[in-house]
Amino acid sequence: MPDDNLQNAAFKWSTTFVRALYEEGVRHVIISPGSRSTALTLAFSAHPGFKTHVIIDERSAAFTALGIAKESGIPAVLVCTSGTAVANYFPAVIEATQSGVPMIVASADRPPHQRGLGASQTIDQLKIFGDYPVFFHEAGEPNEREQSTKRLKMASRQAVQHAMEQEGVAHLNFAFSKPFEPKAEYLEEVEFENGKLLQPPPSYSIKQGNMELGETFWSDLVSAERPLIVVGPASASDHPEKNEYIHELAQTLKAPVIAEPGAALPSSPQNIQGFDGFLRNEKNRNLLNADLILRFGAQPVSKALNLYMEQSEAMQIVFRRAGRWNDGSLSGHKHIDLTGPIAIPEVTGSAQESWLATWKQAEQAFNVFRNEQLEPSTPLTDGLIFSTVTNQFPDESFTMLSNSFPARDMSLFGDFDGREVYMNRGAAGIDGITSTAIGLSLSSQKPGVLFVGDIAFLHDSNALLQAASVDKPLVVIVLNNGGGTIFRMLPVHDIRSKYTEYFETPQQVKIAALCRAHGIHHTLVSKPDQIAPVFHKLKKRNGLHVMECMTDAEKSMEQRHALWNFKLKLNPGS
Structure with a gap:
């Protein structure tokens, strides 16, 4: 192989893959920087048809891809280097698989002759996600053979179609040897050619006839x-x-x-x-x-x-x-x-x-009782936040709910009928909640609201690194009740000698300082009369804003128990 061909091989191989994905209608790629994935990164950056998002934390990147696909129904592509980088995708891969969200992982790897020899940043990446993906393909090392190129194009199409039709994750593993970077003039040539290949995305609807039942x-x-x-x-x-x-x-x-x-x-x-x-x-x-x-x-x-x-x-x-x-x-x-x-x-x-x-009648009677329980008072409660904010949602907006109490409190306190609401309920973890909301925002280009507890917010604090990428209003409502209060629903709450330290795990993080470190606007809410005016102002401001609500865990649980114990006085058929 001539020197130029050798220099350009990895990039040319990656360009074949990128163009095939574009033809299938994929438009978003989330890149986590790395050396081994250089050719993939440059190939995507050289294609103006892709919206590129650079996110250094692979776990956050994967949940951002999840959010994009949740809203659009079209897989986003994840690009990372070899080693533990790809392993950090695993929580989102599990969530995507179990909640039916399409996703494509393109991981870079060392070539086979360098594996199993203790080479740096090398792990076994073949089927690293086990049986979770709906499609896996080892792309092999770049080469000029026509059959190999055809197979790579077909693998690209398979990845998109399997991910969408089977509602899950497709994983392609790319083996690259140095050199990773192409000649500068070849990069410019490919970028120019890609600009002439731009086209509207194809229709993504999977045609289905009506289901007839006997x-x-x-x-x-x-x-x-x-x-x-x-x-x-x-x-x-x-x-x-x-x-x-x-x-x-x-x-x-x-x-x-x-x-x-x-x-x-x-x-x-x-x-x-x-x-x-x-x-x-x-x-x-x-x-x-x-x-x-x-x-x-x-x-x-x-x-x-x-x-x-x-x-x-x-x-x-x-x-x-x-x-x-x-x-x-x-x-x-x-x-x-x-x-x-x-x-x-x-x-x-x-x-x-x-x-x-x-x-x-049951709905109406409960609503009256709930409103009585939620009369504004000090201290602030989780329920009052949901009740107040959901009555002020912006038109044509989306809502993201964290797991633990927010996923439950919306049903108990909020008004969500007909609303565009998202949750990560496949595996129901607290990983990547803010990242998912950012993905939803990037894909939908709509105003959004995220309800998240303090522990889940801190669990995904690296998502704040990408806050600057959010164009539309995204209000992150942090329900700061001082720890994991969801465990108060469980019998272990009665074992007071162990409960607080090992389960509720109170935290003392200054969320305002965390936001300030990331250059993010932060507003503290501690009184009921602050909720409506603060949210009304933030929901109109472009970008990500944190609205931290200091709520009382004991009072919030009292309100939940009061509503759970509500007794209807109805006569069926009346």
Whole structure:
């Protein structure tokens, strides 16, 4: 191979890969700097069709890619060097796999002849993520053979299509020997050629016909007198317009709909809010006893809703994506693979109007009780933050909820009907929450709000390094209650000699100082009358802003318990 060809080999190989991804409609790449990945980095930077994001922390980078794909439904590409760099993607790979989010990992590696010899920054990267990816390909070392080039192009297409159709992670491992950098003139030549290849992205919709179900199935459904529809968190490919058939089904059956935050369901008069409060009480569950439960989306987050389904004697039909078993409560009687929107025939359900009316009465009665409990007072509570802020959400905005209490408090205190809400519920960890929200912002170019606890915020503090990349308003509401108070829900809370040190782990970090170190605007909220005016101001300001709310853990738990113990006074059928 002539010297120029040798010098340009890695970059030319990488350019073939990059162009193939572009043709498949991929537009975002997140690059973590490194030496071994130089050729990949330069190939992406030389293609003006890609939006490049440089993030030094690989774990944060991976969750940013997750956020981009959650919003767009299109995989973003992750580029990193060899060694532990790629291992730092693992938490996001797990979350993407289990929540159905497409992602592509392009990792650089040493060539085979240098592996297993103690070479620096070398680990076993072949199938490093085990069975989590939906596609893995060892790209091999760069070469000029026509068949090899064709295979690389095909692997690029496979990566995109597997990631989108199977809703998961594709991993390609690239082996590079030095030299990594091309000749300067060749880099300029490729960059010029790429500029002439720009084109609009192809249509990403996977065409599906309506799903036909038999007469016997519909006969069973329309005979139900107390039907209920439950919708858990959605996958990345689910959008409200695709899920409108669920409301059509609810109207046909005259069924109330319990749609959790993140369900990607449009607003509807049949949607029920406040369920995480009034369904905690066993007597309330008995008053609202269904005889048929139809379930869509992932396993619900709400403990109250899971209790309802576990204790119900109703027939439960779980509609699931192929290969995804979303029945953590083990209460489903039938599991049906969804191949597309359900085609609804000309049928009429047997439920009386009083069935839905009873649920709406429960919703209204609980809402009145909740408002009484949330009268502004000192000290500040988590519930009051949710109640106040969700009534002021900007139009056409998104909301990201951290795991632990925020994912639950939205259902208990907030107004989220028809809202664009996201959560990382695949593995439900507290990793990368702020990074995911930044990814959502970069992809959607909409205003956004993140609710995150102090521990989860500190867990992903490296996300603040990329705050400058956020153009639209992104208000990060840090609910600082001094530690991991989610554990107060568990029996271990009663073991006071061990609880605080080993579980709640109070922290003393000055979040204002952390923000100042990163050049980020910070506002401290400690009184109820500060919440609305501060949020009203921040939601209009471009960029990432931290709104730190000092809430009282004890008072917040008292409010939650009060709502969980709420007793309905209803007569079914009245």
